[in-house]
Amino acid sequence: MLSWVVTFLVIAxxxxILGFGGIAGASIEIAKIIFFIAIVLFLVSAVVGLARGRSRI
Incomplete structure (x- = not known):
């Protein structure tokens, strides 16, 4: 998912540089949205992992 963010940033x-401001702005917004979704998914998986805990043998 973070590779998509890098791809959209490169496109932007x-x-x-080529002067396409609308496309650059849209690409930046898409990259921001995907980045924040990735952060939220990471935090959710971290919380679930901590809540489940490790099995103690």
Whole structure:
């Protein structure tokens, strides 16, 4: 999922350099949304992992 963020950031940089402001802005917004979704999924999985705990033998 984070590779998608990097892809959209590269697209935004290239579009910004070439003067396509609309495409660059849209790519940045998409990258932000995907990044925050990835952070939320990571935090949820961390909390679930802590809640389940480790089995003690």
């Amino acid at each position: 940089l290239i579009a910004g």
